Amino acid sequence: MIIDVHGHYTTAPKALEDWRNRQIAGIKDPSVRPKVSELKISDDELRESIVNNQLKKMKERGSDLTIFSPRASFMAHHIGDFEVSSAWAAICNELCARVSQLFPDHFIGAAMLPQSPGVDPKTCIPELEKCVKDYGFVGINLNPDPSGGHWTSPPLSDRQWYPIYEKMVELDIPAMIHVSTSCNACFHTTGAHYLNADTTAFMQCLTSDLFKDFPTLRFLIPHGGGAVPYHWGRFRGLAQELKKPLLKEHLLHNIFFDTCVYHQPGIDLLTKVIPVDNILFASEMIGAVRGIDPETGFPYDDTKRYIEASTILTAQDKHKVYEGNARRVFPRLDAALKAKRK
């Protein structure tokens, strides 16, 4: 079985975006703020948006199941207040839940949280619990920078985040650390902000003792870990300067990287440097990079090709990357699959 741990609902029917635009307009002018009930998307519309897009490509490329969360760039936690984020997160999560109900063999949910800059993260817990308990979601996406590129929240090691971590530990779910749209003109969203956030999150964990407080907490750092594997020697050396344990002991019981690296040499570096138990297959398809690589003739984000072509990974390693590690990092996914005798 091939599990893609990083998929977003980037192809939702346009009614969703229209509703969001009305919601945003309603921040300034409450008279135009739409009700949640005004968003109407039929099951057929959902099916169509998936069958012709993600599911089509999954079948073409040969992956079976995607952990599916709301569109990352649309989370835009910097817009409006907690109430705005709360309504928006509920809508987006519900759509992912409906997709996973319509295609139970191919999609399972991960939640966006109703984060809002300056608002205590514990306010996110009711939405988180609903998604896990009612919708059967198996993970969450945690935004380390709800300000959207101004980085006004404290680091992930700060105690403000602990209520989220306590709930994650209780429910035995991991978090993918994933920012949203940058509203800082310095940072291109998918070309700089995403990768920077990955590197930043890793270093926030490295300099702290977060995982002493939460030995079973698990973070999935997407986009191949930002700059981290490429600079693995730098990070090993910095940990040494800071008198931290070896990274393998200090962080790799708790931090995992996905394979959203869109060329063979990048995947080869990742798999050479990072222990195979810490690598989870993912493509973030349909996402930031949708074109065909003229150097290969195949889509940049068809990351399965790079894993398949790897001469570094053994067949057993590939099984871990495709399935075994995902079952371990997302125990609720494993339980859901086992309940179906998968």
Next chain:
Amino acid sequence: MIIDVHGHYTTAPKALEDWRNRQIAGIKDPSVRPKVSELKISDDELRESIVNNQLKKMKERGSDLTIFSPRASFMAHHIGDFEVSSAWAAICNELCARVSQLFPDHFIGAAMLPQSPGVDPKTCIPELEKCVKDYGFVGINLNPDPSGGHWTSPPLSDRQWYPIYEKMVELDIPAMIHVSTSCNACFHTTGAHYLNADTTAFMQCLTSDLFKDFPTLRFLIPHGGGAVPYHWGRFRGLAQELKKPLLKEHLLHNIFFDTCVYHQPGIDLLTKVIPVDNILFASEMIGAVRGIDPETGFPYDDTKRYIEASTILTAQDKHKVYEGNARRVFPRLDAALKAKRK
């Protein structure tokens, strides 16, 4: 000849730091603000700080000449106003000039600029010109984020930077794009902010047409280009989505990467992915990562070992990385060497 294009004066006599601390105290209390003339460092002190540190390691490791600029983390452009930065930059640059006069075969200067948040970059031009014309410096370090991790300046493609670029083109000098200390708690200086800035700067260039306006402008992106080579497929794909030319045409006449990547797999990725003409040897020694890698028994930042061990680079390629490319990207360095018949 082996030229290290990225060295900072991280070992300056303690009197420098003491003076700076008094200068910082003087921001709040002008009565304690020190005069420039109160900083006294003798040639012997300078010699000692170099002979026992950078020069010793250069001889041990086998590099000949270092392009030497003030300590990056100490630039701290976010502290004080333009006047504070101006006095500080002048002092730091002069020390590098004196080092290069004391050791003319081993050091040649690159300037820090007296940048200050919210201040027009063109105010930096007198210091820049002094360093190039009076001190014989061959390049500058340009900080894309003088706020120190708050990213309040416009992107490098913004016209506010153009006066600097016009002067760089006129004087035929490149800029290393190098941030300083982060005063944002989210970003560890050398573990996140430096690498993020490298990635961010590259993406700012990618999304713009800056090099159409300045076809001969040259940026050196340090620390192996941040996350860029590891995600080269992502960047090629993003350029394609944005209808930009192939990166080779769009950016690689103007953007170069150094080899400050502190493990063999990282250097191998860099040299596999980035054309050899765009890679310049550097170690940033003595810098952020000073320890011995227990996996190799050698210093992390002894990057020459990784180049030597490369099976990807030919002997001719290595010559380019060590010397040829530096002479091309830093024409004033080449001229200075030729004047000495080197």
